[in-house]
Ligand code: C2O
């Protein structure tokens with residue numbers, strides 16, 4: 001091989017096309033991609049284009065780059081991942097050599113080859129191809145007579161498939177003995193299962209099965225391999241309500257009440273059992289002060305309040321004040337900042353609010369159980385700066401959750417260790433402010449400022465306000481098909497204003513909001529005329545058994561617009577997008593650090609060697625493809641059966657090799673550090689992680705090499721599978737602070753460490 005072929009990509013391409021001798025004779029046109037290094041066979045953000053017989057020496061690598069988005073993952077309102085494509089092409093001959101052609105043109109198309117989207121003319125070297133938002137797609141490059149062709153007419157020269165086309169159907173594994181064999185306990189005829197028939201697991205053993213478990217409900221319309229259905233968690237089910245307590249005697253849950261607290265004010269907060277009805281089910285849950293969500297605390301920036309917390313639950317617990325840069329002693333992390341508050345015990349918190357915005361509180365002990373059962377609430381911190389936000393007719397605080405409900409109530413938790421350790425506990429009952437049917441009435445023309453918090457254990461939302469009823473029916477019909485484009489909903493434009501720890505540098509318009517666990521976003525919407533806007537979560541889920549994407553659409557609630565138009569019309573100011581010089585100036589102090597080499601390098605990894613064999617077998621598809629964000633819980637059974645005993649999620653300090661709680665990071669107040677976080681692609685089950693830093697704030701500088709265009713201070717960042725994210729962490733607050741994944745089950749499965757910040 002000639003020595004000038006130094007690019008590993010080229011080597012890989014050449015070997016696979018078998019035309020090494022003649023390719024790339026002109027070094028000036030050599031295909032080269034800085035971020036797409038081999039092996040490309042399992043890469044999530046790169047694809048290789050192979051030549052046809054017409055131009056055997058041509059080769060190309062295409063990067064699926066991060067499309068500009070204020071969120072860590074760019075998606076359409078329907079949930080299609082959106083990529084900015086760049087092609088590095090080499091070896092294209094003069095098109096005239098191939099026939100009556102003058103140019104090459106690139107095209108993208110879903111697997112059904114319809115429609116074919118024109119990406120534009122290309123040549124040897126680097127080519128920006130623009131955006132593509134398709135679940136599975138082909139890229140084609142053809143020779144054409146004119147650069148203006150709108151449909152492909154000329155011959156195909158290069159083509160390749162998106163990484164998502166590699167998803168493997170679990171049915172491929174049906175030959176594996178561990179996947180197919182049903183133990184005697186499972187009497188179902190395994191050959192009778194199709195993709196749309198539920199397994200007979202429930203029917204064979206109604207209610208509780210011999211291991212004492214009630215398995216989680218199946219995902220509607222999807223089945224799992226029979227061998228997987230027989231697996232049970234390697235722990236006992238947790239008994240939530242102590243013997244002797246009559247559920248009927250528990251207080252009925254109440255909705256959250258707003259509590260305005262002055263500087264120096266005190267709140268009594270008690271965690272305890274409540275009774276609540278959802279649908280036909282009478283449930284036993286937990287609540288703060290009998291409310292779900294817990295009381296909404298409204299305070300002023302720079303104030304300090306006191307919270308007398310009492311633990312009326314049978315579990316050790318503590319209250320963490322998420323996102324606040326408060327005094328470390330009151331951060332509420334058992335084993336790090338305090339001892340767990342035992343059942344019947346109490347603790348007095350002193351809670352300080354240095355930053356305006358929306359924050360939340362939740363337990364930091366068996367979060368997978370206690371948060372799921374309803375222990376969470378918001379804190380709304382009013383800014384000292386006047387006109388911090390633009391004018392609005394009303395403010396609504398929405399905390400989102402998903403509860404896992406089976407036929408016999410809430411799916412049991414693991415006693416000795418958390419269940420759902422692989423993907424986290426996806427719920428099936430979406431809740432807004434604890435309500436299955438959240439609704440808001442507004443007058444036409446009203447501008448509403450929404451403060452959004454994701455309190456679910458693992459679900460990442462993609463939220464939008466959409467209509468109409470007719471479109472609903474169309475979506476139902478398409479529900480099981482590969483989607484060619486977005487369902488034709490009308491989507492209400494949203495103005496994105498702020499996130500975890502303050503405002504963006506400038507407001508911008510978005511069509512949907514991507515909200516990972518623990519993240520917050522503040523958006524404003526104007527409801528123009530009478531009608532009904534449905535708050536929806538719309539994502540592209542994967543049917544793993546068949547290896548296909550399908551749209552998952554869930555309704556969270558609705559805004560009903562009726563009556564006389566508002567007299568206080570903010571249409572004008574709502575149209576404006578403000579820039580915030582004070583936010584820019586605050587960040588300016590650190591801009592000279594943006595290009596620095598990382599001071600620390602974290603790698604996200606997974607160890608899952610002792611998983612049950614059928615689960616291991618069924619998950620091997622991840623070797624070829626992992627969804628950058630696992631949006632939906634479409635593998636409920638095997639996910640449930642994996643516990644924190646077999647699964648260890650890992651944060652590794654690359655420099656020392658130390659992992660999780662063994663990591664020792666020491667800083668001083670005033671330090672500003674660059675951190676590179678690599679969410680390892682090549683692990684047994686790559687998935688996203690919302691990484692949270694306690695007590696500090698940070699900037700997300702870039703992801704996969706693409707700089708963030710509009711910065712905002714964060715405390716939690718969504719790290720898609722296989723991504724590399726650059727952070728700038730400001731150490732402003734002394735103490736011992738947790739860093740962890742905010743998927744509750746990943747936290748339980750070890751994904752955490754403590755960083756220490758000393759006084760200067
Ligand atoms: Cu919501 Cu450790 O945090």
Ligand code: CU
Nearest residue numbers: 689741743746
């Ligand atoms: Cu995680």
